[in-house]
Amino acid sequence: MNHIIQVKNLSKSYTRDNFEIPVLHNLSLNVEEGEFMALMGPSGSGKTTLLNLIAGIDKPTSGQITIAGTDIASLGESALAKWRSSNIGFIFQFYNLIPVLTAFENAELPLLLTNLSKKERKEHVEAALKLVGLEDRMKHYPKQLSGGQEQRVAIARAIVTDPIIIVADEPTGDLDRASAEEVLTLLDRLNREFNKTILMVTHDPYAAGKAKISRHLEKGDLV
Amino acid sequence: MKVMKLIFKNTLRHKLRTLLTIIGISIAVIAFGLLRTVVTAFYAGVEGSAANRVIVRQAASFIFPLPYSYRDKIAQVPGVETVTYANWFQGVYIDKNQFFARMAVDAETILDVYPEFILSKEETDAFKKDRMGCVVGRDIAKKYGIQVGSVMSMEGDIYPGVWQFNVKGIYQPRDKTTDATQMLFHWDYLNERMTKEMPGRANDVGWYIVKIKDPAMVGRISKDIDDLFANSSAETKTEDERSFQQSFMSAVSSIISAMNVLSFVIIGIIMLVLGNTMIMSARERTREYAVMKTLGFSAKHLIGLILGESFLISFIGGGVGLILLFPLVQGFAEFIPKGYFPIFQIEPITFVLAGLSALMVGVIASIFPIQRALKTTIVNGFRHVG
Numbered sequence: 001m002n003h004i005i006q007v008k009n010l011s012k013s014y015t016r017d018n019f020e021i022p023v024l025h026n027l028s029l030n031v032e033e034g035e036f037m038a039l040m041g042p043s044g045s046g047k048t049t050l051l052n053l054i055a056g057i058d059k060p061t062s063g064q065i066t067i068a069g070t071d072i073a074s075l076g077e078s079a080l081a082k083w084r085s086s087n088i089g090f091i092f093q094f095y096n097l098i099p100v101l102t103a104f105e106n107a108e109l110p111l112l113l114t115n116l117s118k119k120e121r122k123e124h125v126e127a128a129l130k131l132v133g134l135e136d137r138m139k140h141y142p143k144q145l146s147g148g149q150e151q152r153v154a155i156a157r158a159i160v161t162d163p164i165i166i167v168a169d170e171p172t173g174d175l176d177r178a179s180a181e182e183v184l185t186l187l188d189r190l191n192r193e194f195n196k197t198i199l200m201v202t203h204d205p206y207a208a209g210k211a212k213i214s215r216h217l218e219k220g221d222l223v
Numbered sequence: 224m225k226v227m228k229l230i231f232k233n234t235l236r237h238k239l240r241t242l243l244t245i246i247g248i249s250i251a252v253i254a255f256g257l258l259r260t261v262v263t264a265f266y267a268g269v270e271g272s273a274a275n276r277v278i279v280r281q282a283a284s285f286i287f288p289l290p291y292s293y294r295d296k297i298a299q300v301p302g303v304e305t306v307t308y309a310n311w312f313q314g315v316y317i318d319k320n321q322f323f324a325r326m327a328v329d330a331e332t333i334l335d336v337y338p339e340f341i342l343s344k345e346e347t348d349a350f351k352k353d354r355m356g357c358v359v360g361r362d363i364a365k366k367y368g369i370q371v372g373s374v375m376s377m378e379g380d381i382y383p384g385v386w387q388f389n390v391k392g393i394y395q396p397r398d399k400t401t402d403a404t405q406m407l408f409h410w411d412y413l414n415e416r417m418t419k420e421m422p423g424r425a426n427d428v429g430w431y432i433v434k435i436k437d438p439a440m441v442g443r444i445s446k447d448i449d450d451l452f453a454n455s456s457a458e459t460k461t462e463d464e465r466s467f468q469q470s471f472m473s474a475v476s477s478i479i480s481a482m483n484v485l486s487f488v489i490i491g492i493i494m495l496v497l498g499n500t501m502i503m504s505a506r507e508r509t510r511e512y513a514v515m516k517t518l519g520f521s522a523k524h525l526i527g528l529i530l531g532e533s534f535l536i537s538f539i540g541g542g543v544g545l546i547l548l549f550p551l552v553q554g555f556a557e558f559i560p561k562g563y564f565p566i567f568q569i570e571p572i573t574f575v576l577a578g579l580s581a582l583m584v585g586v587i588a589s590i591f592p593i594q595r596a597l598k599t600t601i602v603n604g605f606r607h608v609g
Contacts, residue, residue, distance in 0.1 A: 057517050057601040078521050085519020092605075096514045100232040110518045112226065157518075 004164065004197050005031035005054055010063035012049055023049045024220045026063070033164075036191040036198045038208035041217035047201045048169055050217065054199060055088050055167045056080050068164055085113045089158030089196075093170035095150040097142040097157075103129065103149075104138040107156040114161070128156040132186055148179025155186055159196070166190065168200040172207050184210045226524070230531040233504070241536060244500045248540025248584070249547065251493040252577050256548040257555060258486040259573040265472060265479050267566035270400045272464035274438035275304075276336065277445055279431040280467075282458040288427035289457050291414075300447045302440045303433055307332035310413060310429040314377035314386060316367075316406075323363050325377070325406040326429075327413040330356070336434045339397040340405075346371065346392030354412050356391035360403035364393045375406070382413060384420065400566055433461075490580045497540075497588035501533050505592030512596045513604025525596050533589035534582065541581025545574065 007029040013022040023046045031037055039047040052058040053065060056072045065073050067087065075083060097106045107128055111121045129135050132152040142150050151171060158166055172180035188210055190196045200211060208214045216223050234241055279297060281287040298306045310327040330351050334340060342358060350356045359369055373390040388408050396403040418425040435444050445461035452459045512525055548569060556567040
């Protein structure tokens with residue numbers, strides 16, 4: 001088995017007003033390359049925290065996280081930022097597009113950190129937007145798009161750098177059923193056709209059903 | 224899309240807020256420039272003073288005259304090259320609002336002592352020959368449409384009566400600090416009428432201007448002159464021209480100090496205005512900064528974005544302010560009576576200070592928003608509701 005994500009004895013706690021709040025307890029998890037895993041669980045169970053830790057946007061209190069052979073817990077801030085830019089694609093519940101940028105410019109954003117030429121960037125962005133079915137909405141601003149279309153732009157932004165892992169935090173949580181279906185179909189396609197490893201946090205059993213495998217978290221433990 | 228484009232787009236995100244901030248910065252730059260120009264104008268006389276001239280006046284007060292007989296005694300002091308003299312005439316030209324310096328001077332020597340007043344040889348000769356002749360500065364001639372051959376009529380106040388002067392020349396200022404707003408006429412003309420009409424005021428000289436051979440000898444020559452008239456009924460106070468000019472400033476020094484302070488308070492106000500805008504902008508974009516960090520944008524990128532936006536606003540505001548400063552200063556100069564500020568122009572240093580202040584404000588105003596953006600973790604950034 002080729003485990004692209006290896007989480008070992010992971011613990012995370014937050015300190016609020018001098019109180020330590022444990023979120024994850026000695027958690028271990030392996031994810032195979034090309035897997036599409038849904039992380040489910042009630043609010044406060046620690047699924048978003050786990051996702052953030054695997055994506056390298058938060059630091060564990062203890063334990064080890066190895067992604068494609070890199071121990072990301074040991075990376076410094078700037079090294080971690082660089083690592084994220086080339087290895088992880090992010091999809092958020094509320095899309096988090098930059099409102100003053102067009103669909104094209106939003107999708108292009110991660111490519112500004114690469115050495116690609118303007119022409120190459122254009123090719124990548126057009127391919128990504130075509131993949132999500134928004135090639136005719138490139139010049140539209142987020143406010144000119146529907147929620148489903150915004151999320152598809154966010155997916156284009158997540159895949160434009162061709163990352164090895166896509167993390168999605170409640171990607172359908174703010175969408176109607178039809179739009180949610182489109183997004184889930186897209187994720188499924190990215191997983192099947194492009195062999196992307198996808199880790200998706202969701203409350204929605206229907207969405208989780210689209211994943212190949214589901215794991216449940218309860219009070220910081222995988223059950 | 225480049226980062227500059229994102230900076231532009233961010234700047235235009237709240238057009239009204241950005242516009243108001245730019246207007247605020249522009250007004251502040253104009254106010255700063257105008258105040259500095261007024262302060263500079265106050266000191267123009269001091270800046271234009273020569274090192275090789277000393278002024279001899281009554282020790283008791285400048286308003287009391289000195290005897291004409293002092294002239295030859297002063298001329299005998301070792302180190303003295305030329306002695307000339309002047310009386311403040313004032314008078315009313317057209318109406319009381321038309322203010323500029325009108326002085327009775329020794330026509331034979333005044334231009335030797337003041338080489339910065341450039342007059343052609345023909346005009347100089349014509350001035351010296353005509354006892355009712357006068358010369359006026361370029362700016363005054365321009366303002367009142369005075370030409371060589373014109374007759375200037377004045378109502379005397381300090382020296383009562385109606386006075387007429389034949390304009391024999393228009394002098395050009397040699398330096399940009401040279402006062403081109405004076406009117407100079409023959410002391411002899413004044414003295415003759417005083418002898419006839421008010422004999423008690425005849426042979427009075429307002430002050431002597433002494434051209435010395437070596438500026439390094441100012442102290443010794445001043446002392447020698449004052450020693451000559453010590454214990455007389457009209458003791459003298461001799462000082463270099465710069466000190467003499469500065470003594471006029473003492474009366475308004477507190478006003479000038481207040482204007483100086485105010486000009487820098489204005490810089491503080493710009494800082495607060497722009498700082499407030501940048502803090503609001505950065506606060507609103509907390510989630511966006513978290514997104515950008517997530518995508519791999521580093522601290523230097525965020526610093527570039529916030530600093531760039533702050534810098535751009537301050538650059539535009541400062542630029543607009545500086546562009547408008549010129550016509551406004553010119554308009555202000557037209558508005559104030561000619562002669563109150565003989566030299567009223569924007570000094571290069573004022574221009575540079577105003578521009579640099581605006582840009583410095585751009586940098587300082589971005590410090591807190593940058594600090595906040597960098598300090599906020601990605602996770603906390605996503606939790607932000609703004």
